[in-house]
Amino acid sequence: MSFESSAQPVASIWGGIATADQILPGVWHVSTASHGGLILSAQRQEAMPGALRLEGIHYEEDVDWSLVYLAFEAELKLLRRPGMAASLQLAHDIARNWHPQPYGDFTGIAVAPRDSYVMRRRAAYQAVIGEIVVTAAFGTHEAWVPAGKTGLIGRRVASVDHLGWAKYDGPDVRALVDAARYDSGNIVNSFAAIGAELI
Numbered sequence: 001m002s003f004e005s006s007a008q009p010v011a012s013i014w015g016g017i018a019t020a021d022q023i024l025p026g027v028w029h030v031s032t033a034s035h036g037g038l039i040l041s042a043q044r045q046e047a048m049p050g051a052l053r054l055e056g057i058h059y060e061e062d063v064d065w066s067l068v069y070l071a072f073e074a075e076l077k078l079l080r081r082p083g084m085a086a087s088l089q090l091a092h093d094i095a096r097n098w099h100p101q102p103y104g105d106f107t108g109i110a111v112a113p114r115d116s117y118v119m120r121r122r123a124a125y126q127a128v129i130g131e132i133v134v135t136a137a138f139g140t141h142e143a144w145v146p147a148g149k150t151g152l153i154g155r156r157v158a159s160v161d162h163l164g165w166a167k168y169d170g171p172d173v174r175a176l177v178d179a180a181r182y183d184s185g186n187i188v189n190s191f192a193a194i195g196a197e198l199i
Helices: 042-047 065-071 073-079 084-098 100-107 117-126
Strands: 017-024 027-032 036-040 058-060 132-138 149-160 166-178
Touching: 017 073, 036 042, 036 065, 058 065, 065 073, 065 084, 065 100, 073 084, 084 100, 084 117, 117 149, 132 166
Parallel strands: none
Antiparallel strands: 017 027, 027 036, 036 058, 132 149, 149 166
């Protein structure tokens, strides 16, 4: 399919456009004072494979840009721009990690949890549905947290969405736990698993 160049975008969902570069006909890389990403023409958006297509024409620069690079990978390879091979590999890595289902659907390659933070996060929260988990933690700089303890705010997990974000119900609760038992590096810390005591 042949794509037409499109007019430079004049606005974005991220704010006023500071710079814009048409990397492929109808695919604009834009930056703003706060964020940026790719903006597609209507023709490009229509050509996005169903598994990779977002609802709008904006594909932000942290993660969603990878979907566009996967969709038009063959064209991008033909550009022979410096660093393009690395960018395409990064697109695969990011999409596999953060959009595992669309990536698998598009490529036909099943994504294992070890290759996707989203899948690991989803599994971790699914395992604690119905339990109270840490949503915020505080050190002894807070007046209500005694020495040797970590102060916790938590809520009960009701469900988990496809990206691994927990949905909560019920009120916030406070608890204390021995500082050595709380690990902020864990995807999820349930009150029960770390022995948190409600206060």
